[in-house]
Amino acid sequence: MSKKVFLAVFALILLHSLIPPEIPAQEIIKFGAVLPLTGVFGFAGTDTAVAFDDALTLINEEGGINGKKIKWVIEDGQYKLDVAVEAFRRIMEQEKPLFMFGESTALSKTMAKDINERYQVLYASSSFSAELAQSRLNPLSFLAGPTYGDMFAILLKYIAKEKPGAKVVFFCSDSEFGKDPLKYGRITCEKLRIKLVGEILVPLGVKEITGYVDQLQNYEPDFVIFQGFLFDPIPAVIQKCRERGMKTSFMGTFWSATRMILDRLGPLAEGYTVVNPYMYWWNDDVPMIRKIRAYSEKKYPDVKYRDNFYMQGFMAALIAVDCLRRADRAGELNGPGLIKALRTTVNFDSGGLCARATMRNNRLPVGRVWKANVEKKIYEPVSDWIQLDRYNE
Structure with missing residues (x-):
């Protein structure tokens, strides 16, 4: 059939x-x-x-x-x-x-x-x-x-704990979906004293990403948070950044927290971190x-x-x-x-x-931070459940 x-x-x-x-x-x-x-x-x-x-x-x-x-x-x-x-x-x-x-x-x-x-x-x-x-x-x-803004807040709270004062870039699709959490992300960065050094908006379906990677390299971020993508251009961006020797850590929200994207990333998933409000099949x-x-x-x-x-x-x-x-x-x-x-x-x-x-x-303002285990092809929790108080309300 x-x-x-x-x-x-x-x-x-x-x-x-x-x-x-x-x-x-x-x-x-x-x-x-x-x-x-x-x-x-x-x-x-x-x-x-x-x-x-x-x-x-x-x-x-x-x-x-x-x-x-x-x-x-x-x-x-x-x-x-x-x-x-x-x-x-x-x-x-x-x-x-x-x-x-x-x-x-x-x-x-x-x-x-x-x-x-x-x-x-x-x-x-x-x-x-x-x-x-x-x-x-x-x-x-x-x-x-949680909302997309809540997801940003959860990742940013994790970042603030792991590396206080870190430099962050929001890398989003130039769409309603991609831009939804930007306002709340800015507010949360300010509250947590995280340095938001750049916001990059990328057209959906973009093929040529060299210019956007140039921007990332100029920002020299500690963390990049992807939003508004299911797959592309995430693998290509990570690959080019790795080829240039960048030590940036990459993060994704719910729609890029799937096992499908782990399969796409392969070895590039090393260090890839996501927020997910649910437990996984495994x-x-x-x-x-x-x-x-x-x-x-x-x-x-x-x-x-x-x-x-x-x-x-x-x-x-x-x-x-x-x-x-x-x-x-x-x-x-x-x-x-x-x-x-x-x-x-x-x-x-x-x-x-x-x-x-x-x-x-x-909404239920709760989520957990997970990191890719490349060998097992799964995500493993690296935080407890993070409950938000009054973020984004």
Whole structure:
């Protein structure tokens, strides 16, 4: 079966409920998601879709939401805004779910008014944008982790401890995604007395990076933090810097904290450090990771690994279910009830997938710093969980 056909069949399967039709409608709670099952980010979208399928199947097996079973519908947004908006509206009109997950920052911002006013649905997405975590503007939206600005703050706190007064450069894509944490990064550098010696903005898809490496060399930074990239140009930048004898340490945020990028980097990953709010697949001493892996071994015997995208989707499902359980017990499965449940998410226990954390401004401001082990092709923790106080609020 070709990859294209497989994805089409996979999407079709997910569009069908796993709940028997004889269950009364009032005993069902619906979830929906628009994900890039095909297209340039299909690799991430399919992992996220599998995460929802796994998480919600396991939750249903354990009693669902206070005895109510969960039905879910997932559609392909192709990482194209017009397609994703149409799919989002179709799911909302036809299924009327109480929780929706979106594929991008663009979709989240486009649908924000409808989410808050028309649909009043609990919402999360693949984005860690600071704007989406502003509870005043988006009271029904949450991040299943820290903002990009929080991620910068976590890395910078680690830097301040390792090398006080270090020189840092932010190396970001010239996009909304890339520039999102810059303001908060500057504030955090000032608070921690770190020298921000430069900010380099690079067009997405850039091929020629020599000029940008020249800038880096002139700045002579101790640390470079990448933001707004999944892969390129990170390997090429690191390689050229190494060829020039630069001793700079390189760091990445969530989307460049995957094992896929370790595979791309190869030996260049030596010293590469990232921030990640979740545990990795190989952390099998963690109860939730053990549970996920045991289920996966039975359902997908050929799958040997799930990357960060999966963990983010699984975490979002856990948070949504927790909020809905509390809203349901209060008899408030509606917009105001969901807002109240979200704002009272305190000391949330994900079974170790993430640190216990309290929802602040509709996000969980916690993460951990990890360093690449080139020989094992994994990341290993080099910090405890770093909880932020009032950064970026």
